[in-house]
Amino acid sequence: MQKIRTRFAPSPTGYLHIGGLRTALYSYLLAKKHQGVFVLRIEDTDTNRYVSDAEQAMMRALKRAGLQYDEGPDVGGPYKPYIQTQRLALYQKYALELIHTGGAYYCFCSKERLETLRQQAEGDHLPFHYDGHCKQLSEKETKEKLQQKLPYVIRQKIPAEGTTNFKDAVYGTITVHNRELDEGVLIKSDGIPTYNFANVIDDHTMEITHVLRGCEFLSSTPKFILLYKAFGWQPPVFAHLPVIIKDGGKKLSKREKDAAFEELLDQGFLPEAIINYVALLGWNPKTEQEIFTLKELEEQFDLKGLNKAAAIFDKNKLLWVNSQHIQRLSLDEFHTHLAPYYEKIFQKTKLNVKKISELLHTRTKVFTEVPEQITFFEALPAYDTELFVNKKMKTDTLLALTALTRVFEAFEELTDWQEDTLRSTALKLIASMQLKNGQVLWPLRAALSGRQFTPGGAIEIAVILGKQESLARIAKAVEKLQKIR
RNA sequence: GGCCCCAUCGUCUAGUGGUUAGGACAUCAGGUUUUCAUCCUGGAAACGGGGGUUCGACUCCCCCUGGGGUCGCCA
Numbered sequence: 001m002q003k004i005r006t007r008f009a010p011s012p013t014g015y016l017h018i019g020g021l022r023t024a025l026y027s028y029l030l031a032k033k034h035q036g037v038f039v040l041r042i043e044d045t046d047t048n049r050y051v052s053d054a055e056q057a058m059m060r061a062l063k064r065a066g067l068q069y070d071e072g073p074d075v076g077g078p079y080k081p082y083i084q085t086q087r088l089a090l091y092q093k094y095a096l097e098l099i100h101t102g103g104a105y106y107c108f109c110s111k112e113r114l115e116t117l118r119q120q121a122e123g124d125h126l127p128f129h130y131d132g133h134c135k136q137l138s139e140k141e142t143k144e145k146l147q148q149k150l151p152y153v154i155r156q157k158i159p160a161e162g163t164t165n166f167k168d169a170v171y172g173t174i175t176v177h178n179r180e181l182d183e184g185v186l187i188k189s190d191g192i193p194t195y196n197f198a199n200v201i202d203d204h205t206m207e208i209t210h211v212l213r214g215c216e217f218l219s220s221t222p223k224f225i226l227l228y229k230a231f232g233w234q235p236p237v238f239a240h241l242p243v244i245i246k247d248g249g250k251k252l253s254k255r256e257k258d259a260a261f262e263e264l265l266d267q268g269f270l271p272e273a274i275i276n277y278v279a280l281l282g283w284n285p286k287t288e289q290e291i292f293t294l295k296e297l298e299e300q301f302d303l304k305g306l307n308k309a310a311a312i313f314d315k316n317k318l319l320w321v322n323s324q325h326i327q328r329l330s331l332d333e334f335h336t337h338l339a340p341y342y343e344k345i346f347q348k349t350k351l352n353v354k355k356i357s358e359l360l361h362t363r364t365k366v367f368t369e370v371p372e373q374i375t376f377f378e379a380l381p382a383y384d385t386e387l388f389v390n391k392k393m394k395t396d397t398l399l400a401l402t403a404l405t406r407v408f409e410a411f412e413e414l415t416d417w418q419e420d421t422l423r424s425t426a427l428k429l430i431a432s433m434q435l436k437n438g439q440v441l442w443p444l445r446a447a448l449s450g451r452q453f454t455p456g457g458a459i460e461i462a463v464i465l466g467k468q469e470s471l472a473r474i475a476k477a478v479e480k481l482q483k484i485r
Numbered sequence: 486g487g488c489c490c491c492a493u494c495g496u497c498u499a500g501u502g503g504u505u506a507g508g509a510c511a512u513c514a515g516g517u518u519u520u521c522a523u524c525c526u527g528g529a530a531a532c533g534g535g536g537g538u539u540c541g542a543c544u545c546c547c548c549c550u551g552g553g554g555u556c557g558c559c560a
Contacts, residue, residue, distance in 0.1 A: 011560050046559055111558080118557090125486045127556045153558055171490070180488050188558040195560045219489045219555050242491080243553070251553090284498060288508055307498080310553065314496050317510045327523085362523040393519075426519090441519035453521040
């Protein structure tokens with residue numbers, strides 16, 4: 001069997017958004033699954049929309065996502081160059097060939113004439129099609145106009161009769177009447193090809209076997225097929241992907257920050273989690289597995305599992321997938337991810353941050369939510385004595401005062417500030433007071449943290465804070481509680 | 486508007502003529518736990534509508550409705 005070659009062919013107009021990421025991912029997975037080759041090609045034929053550094057941003061994003069391409073602008077390959085504006089001579093050559101074989105023709109119509117045609121069509125409530133005006137030109141007339149150096153474009157010639165169809169790997173057979181197809185521009189007046197043309201030439205010359213792209217191309221694919229036919233080439237397998245929309249059914253635009261892959265990274269999501277989530281948005285593994293590594297996706301991906309309907313990007317589920325990936329991280333790996341946050345937060349104190357990581361591990365959905373969870377370690381936040389009142393724990397300010405006073409006395413005597421010791425000391429005290437664990441430990445945790453909810457319990461927090469700081473915080477709580485008596 | 490495409494819980498989806506319509510997220514209730522989180526148990530929650538075909542339709546066909554795409558010298 002022929003070796004599978006897929007490509008991701010973005011136009012460098014901005015950043016890698018979720019839809020693009022998914023297209024790239026599926027292309028990558030399809031190639032990897034079959035030991036094929038994944039190519040990155042930059043489609044920069046729109047000189048008006050040139051955005052500097054967008055290519056670099058695209059390549060960086062792909063790499064951060066883990067989708068390393070085998071051939072591309074910066075890594076080279078046997079079909080280079082991989083940037084369309086560097087392949088202009090090639091398109092020129094094929095366009096000429098197409099004119100000679102009757103698959104295309106010169107068109108000298110002015111933009112004004114086309115605009116008039118367009119307005120007319122609109123007035124008649126008809127779809128605009130080029131009227132074929134220049135198709136009637138004789139060879140001699142054409143030659144004359146070329147010699148006069150009149151500006152021209154090259155248009156695709158489309159059969160007036162019949163239908164064109166192709167089998168899409170996800171949508172099945174698509175058929176359209178040729179009369180519905182516009183004889184679109186192949187080469188623009190500046191000599192640069194349009195997407196329609198460059199895409200076909202490149203996919204063929206780069207021997208791409210499978211084209212995965214957004215379904216906005218579904219209805220124009222017959223034109224591509226016609227182009228392949230005109231050249232006598234075998235078209236690749238096409239697989240069009242449904243769109244990803246945001247909640248509320250609106251289109252996910254590149255402008256939207258949360259639609260950009262790297263923005264998600266900045267928001268504290270793991271690249272492998274984003275990949276995992278996006279993979280499931282429109283593809284079903286046919287098993288009940290939900291959490292995948294890239295490697296597992298490479299093994300299990302199949303075009304057959306692709307879905308036709310548009311999918312809504314659900315950040316909630318992404319959050320969950322992310323938390324799952326975080327929990328699968330080893331403690332060391334997890335700790336490494338948190339290091340920069342610790343550095344920022346713990347300016348004054350030197351704490352056992354490894355222990356904090358332990359507490360955080362099952363409590364983190366995204367890294368960016370970590371700071372708010374642990375700032376109380378650095379400095380005791382202001383709090384009200386109401387914090388000591390908890391119905392479920394059966395505590396109130398009076399009980400808290402006695403409990404904390406006793407805890408202070410017991411802890412003060414300890415020479416060994418270890419978790420086991422603290423726990424047994426606390427439990428012994430609780431037993432002697434004939435109270436429930438929560439009646440002492442809730443006030444203790446509140447005193448130590450000044451917060452209603454914390455990662456970890458009273459004992460764990462005390463261990464991390466150390467003896468001096470813990471006692472100071474308990475003393476402060478006692479003082480506060482005495483004041484309101 | 487023409488053409489093309491799509492349609493199962495709020496969301497992602499399984500389902501290919503006979504199922505108590507399954508799973509996951511979210512949600513609700515309960516349990517474990519010194520709070521929170523994790524973890525465990527359970528609940529509520531869907532086949533857009535109308536016609537056919539068939540002994541039998543979520544599944545097949547048609548129409549409607551709703552949604553999306555496209556109609557550029559953009560991709």
